[in-house]
Amino acid sequence: MILRRFSPPSSTVRFRPPSDRSITAAVAAPPQLLKHQKTHSMPSEKIEIFKSLDNWATQNVLPLLKPVDQCWQPQNFLPDPSLTFSDFTDQVRALRDRTDGLPDEYFVVLVGDMITEDALPTYQTMINTLDGVRDETGASLSPWATWTRAWTAEENRHGDLLRSYLYLSGRVDMLMIEKTVQYLIGSGMVRYHTNCIYKIFLFRMQL
Numbered sequence: 001m002i003l004r005r006f007s008p009p010s011s012t013v014r015f016r017p018p019s020d021r022s023i024t025a026a027v028a029a030p031p032q033l034l035k036h037q038k039t040h041s042m043p044s045e046k047i048e049i050f051k052s053l054d055n056w057a058t059q060n061v062l063p064l065l066k067p068v069d070q071c072w073q074p075q076n077f078l079p080d081p082s083l084t085f086s087d088f089t090d091q092v093r094a095l096r097d098r099t100d101g102l103p104d105e106y107f108v109v110l111v112g113d114m115i116t117e118d119a120l121p122t123y124q125t126m127i128n129t130l131d132g133v134r135d136e137t138g139a140s141l142s143p144w145a146t147w148t149r150a151w152t153a154e155e156n157r158h159g160d161l162l163r164s165y166l167y168l169s170g171r172v173d174m175l176m177i178e179k180t181v182q183y184l185i186g187s188g189m190v191r192y193h194t195n196c197i198y199k200i201f202l203f204r205m206q207l
Contacts, residue, residue, distance in 0.1 A: 042131040042196050050132035050144075050197055057143035065150045074161035079168065092168055099169040107171050110162055117159030118181045122189050124152045130197045 079091035128134045133144035140146070166172050 114162035
């Protein structure tokens with residue numbers, strides 16, 4: 001096991017609890033530099049194996065994607081901004097009343113989830129560095145690229161819902177959360193398994 005010492009954060013994310021509870025905090029600090037990055041590619045024969053699976057993925061993987069019109073959307077669970085101002089604010093007030101009694105720990109988890117979802121640009125960029133499945137054009141018809149974009153869009157809905165819910169709840173400091181997200185996306189993410197699609201797919205299956 002390797003233990004690393006981290007310097008104290010320069011700032012914190014503060015959660016705004018009801019007046020009868022103390023304030024808790026979560027870290028929002030610049031990331032440390034990551035080293036030992038690997039960029040070498042897979043052998044061509046391994047790439048060919050994945051290319052040979054394109055038809056299989058088209059027939060067996062892509063049909064699992066639900067059409068957009070059949071998916072829930074964040075707005076299904078949030079106050080309706082198309083209502084009159086009075087009705088909209090009534091819905092926001094009702095949301096705040098429901099969240100007022102939730103423990104701080106719930107919001108720590110929700111903020112962590114939202115920040116994770118907001119790092120989607122990093123995840124999609126990482127997948128698009130993988131040999132054999134990357135989106136070569138940004139709108140590739142490859143089944144692997146199609147799946148990656150659809151997965152990113154799915155996860156984006158989760159983040160949109162969490163962000164709007166937390167914003168409307170008034171229980172968290174959105175400015176500090178947004179700084180955390182900017183640090184996270186700006187720092188990127190190192191793949192220690194290189195750009196080998198076999199390793200990343202096996203890792204995701206273990207999840």
